[in-house]
Amino acid sequence: MKTLVIIPSRLSASRLPGKPLLKIKGLSIISHVYKKAQEANIGEVFVAAEDQEIIEDVKKNGGEAILTNNNHKTGTDRIYEAFVKLGRTDIDLIMNLQGDEPLMNIEDIQKLNKHMIQTKRDLGTLAAKISNKKVFENHDIVKVITEESLDDTKFPRAINFMRKLSKENNQAYHHLGIYCYNVEILKRFISFKQSQNEIENRLEQLRALDNNINVNVALAKSSPIGVDTKEDFMAIKKIMEYKS
Numbered sequence: 001m002k003t004l005v006i007i008p009s010r011l012s013a014s015r016l017p018g019k020p021l022l023k024i025k026g027l028s029i030i031s032h033v034y035k036k037a038q039e040a041n042i043g044e045v046f047v048a049a050e051d052q053e054i055i056e057d058v059k060k061n062g063g064e065a066i067l068t069n070n071n072h073k074t075g076t077d078r079i080y081e082a083f084v085k086l087g088r089t090d091i092d093l094i095m096n097l098q099g100d101e102p103l104m105n106i107e108d109i110q111k112l113n114k115h116m117i118q119t120k121r122d123l124g125t126l127a128a129k130i131s132n133k134k135v136f137e138n139h140d141i142v143k144v145i146t147e148e149s150l151d152d153t154k155f156p157r158a159i160n161f162m163r164k165l166s167k168e169n170n171q172a173y174h175h176l177g178i179y180c181y182n183v184e185i186l187k188r189f190i191s192f193k194q195s196q197n198e199i200e201n202r203l204e205q206l207r208a209l210d211n212n213i214n215v216n217v218a219l220a221k222s223s224p225i226g227v228d229t230k231e232d233f234m235a236i237k238k239i240m241e242y243k244s
Helices: 029-040 052-060 075-086 106-119 183-191 196-201 205-210 230-243
Strands: 003-009 043-049 065-067 093-097 123-128 143-146 158-162 172-182 216-219
Touching: 003 029, 003 075, 003 106, 029 043, 029 052, 029 093, 029 106, 043 052, 043 075, 052 065, 065 075, 075 093, 075 183, 093 106, 093 183, 106 123, 106 172, 106 216, 123 143, 158 205, 172 183, 172 216, 196 205
Parallel strands: 003 043, 003 093, 043 065, 123 216
Antiparallel strands: 093 172, 123 172, 143 158, 143 172
């Protein structure tokens, strides 16, 4: 089976405008993510962006990028437009990697791809164990509840995704921003209107559940910090600069 990785990106993030082009060690966040995806070596990698500046930055750093419409409601709608523009008929799986998670573990990306190839599921994602109880209260961290507890071999279905959990739950995990779609399922997904549930919770994965598309979840090694705020950016910058 053949996988294509598409990374949706845009400059107009509400809480941290311009974040894809913020630099860490002289390289933009979006180009760091691109390089991570390349290192995972599961298929060709493209960035799908609505801003010419992002396209230019990615290309300048040796990557491939596609300019998309600026009226997409979600990243999934954006990656589908990029996929259509590529006109590829030899692809079985599309990996949607978030453009603001430069610390995503390469082995986790590979693991999700492997699970999808072996099980031939509709749609897969990753989640990590929650070690800090504050996560349950934090609206910025998305949680997923699975039908059975996760380990390295299981790939159970997600029962629900939410931003807030009133109490701790043994089958609740920290959801990571990565999806792997069977191509036919991706086509189906974007044909559905945004669901009320999706809009209210600002979680596009609920559109899948609301339309009877199963989402299966693999266990990730770690929970990378995504860049949503200036504080996140400073924290990630510190980690990445220290690592080098």
